[in-house]
Amino acid sequence: MEPASSSPDLKSRIEDHALTAVPTSERRSGWGLMTNTAGIASTLVQLAIGGGVTLIAGVGYGILAGVVVAVFGGIVGWMVGQIAYVSGTSSTVTSRYYGLGVRGSALASLIFAFMILGFLALENALLYYGTLFMFGWKPSLGNAVLIYGVLTVVWIVLTTFGLKLVQRTSTVLLVAFTVLTVVLAVLALRGSGSSVGELLSAGPVVPGYGGGAHRFAVALSILAGSAGALALVDADYARYARSSRDVGILAVGGALMIDVVVVVLGTIVIHAGAVTVQNYLRDHPGVAATQGGDTTADKVLWMADNNSGAFFIVLAGFIGFALMYAAQIKAQVLNSYSGSLALSNLSNSLSGRHVGRFAMIVVGNLIGLLMIAGNILGLIAGYLGILGITTTALAGVMIADYFIVRRCRPAAQDRVEAVNWSGVSSLVVASAAGELVVTLDWTQLGFLVALVVALILYPLLRLTALPERGSAIDPAAALAES
DSSP states (O other): OOOSOSSOOHHHHHHTTSSSOOOGGGOBOHHHHHHHHHHHHSSHHHHHHHHHHHHHHOHHHHHHHHHHHHHHHHHHHHHHHHHHHHHTSOHHHHHIIIIIOTTTHHHHHHHHHHHHHHHHHHHHHHHHHHHHHHHTOOOOHHHHHHHHHHHHHHHHHHHTTOHHHHHHHHHHHHHHHHHHHHHHHHHHHHHHTOOHHHHHTOOOOSSSSOSHHHHHHHHHHHHHHHHHHHHHHHHHHHTTBSSHHHHHHHHHHHHHIIIIIHHHHHHIIIIIHHHHHHHHHHHOHHHHTTSSSSSHHHHHHHHHHHOTHHHHHHHHHHHHHHHHHHHHHHHHHHHHHHHHHHHHHHHHHHHSOOOOHHHHHHHHHHHHHHHHHTTGGGGHHHHHHHHHHHHHHHHHHHHIIIIIISTTOOOOSSEEOSOOHHHHHHHHHHHHHHHHHHHTTSOSOHHHHHHHHHHHHHHHIIIIISOOOOOEEOHHHHHHHO
């Protein structure tokens, strides 16, 4: 439904169509929307992941894995984004109409919120450790309250006023991040004494992953965890797209950034910068004592996974520290924004009420702080594996509903099932199947198994054993009419 005025009031800006369709008058270009998908992909966590997969698989195979996942993620991202573009709603609200039903979409919200707020927590923790490193502080309750408190207030303020401010912030700081990272990559190369050719021919560094094929599969699995997540993020911004072409621009642009550009830059910064960081730790034993690992080489690897901001600081000093924060603001605002949308759907789908997106922004940031207290950095590898499986399973259910069962016909959005048991069952079974094959060490490609199972199982259930069984008024539709 079109707004009564072309200049929405403050309340409308804060709500930002959290539960309702974005009107045609507010749709945007795909190039502008791409700054959001590329912005959320260009972070300290993703640089660490990019450098990490090439430490595991070797630089050549790690970059190849990034290209493969970029193609996979771009296609999945466009398909999920296309569904959100048609419905005009966020990823989790869209799952009400395509795959899960109203109450069933609470499961999508839990998966998505776990994903996006987990990244919020990871980025906050890396900023915290980077700040301690910069000033030579030790971890303490006082420092944690100060740093995390300030960060949380900033994310809440910048997220509150809707997509326009979020996108403006992302656009400006995406440029700053890209320039900063390229400069740091050049500095890292100079400090290492290695050429680009020597770096790109480097083999695996991290022990314990077996042969080359297994290492390549592990790299695919790690990167696909982020790619599956980005596909759902794509939907949150595709609802603002003007056309299917714009959806493709934002989806492909984000996939290329996260799986190719960031992997290459992260590889250069982490691999080449390791020499400078190792020398720095030897010259500063007091700082080295605060980092994980036994030997200096172990401490460098620990920092690559848990304190990648330190690489920025060692290579560029206070300028690197300041630009590190400037670059991270965009990603954290985007994480907080999408998290508030997921929590808004969770609350509404279970209670039928909407308490307001601002309240969900605050709740989301508090959940992120609780995740930090649970030491999510120490669980990053397993976290990304689970993330890749569950998010691709959810994407698979939505894709199967729209493209296979409905044959690209839009669903009615005023009345919808309470629970689409075909979708819920398919999501659970696909996720379990993907996790099982990884646990039994049959393959590391659990995300791909989950996607295939969802694409096959959902149409079979929906068209045979568990067809639609009645519908009721969607509480989100009631909000749109009020």
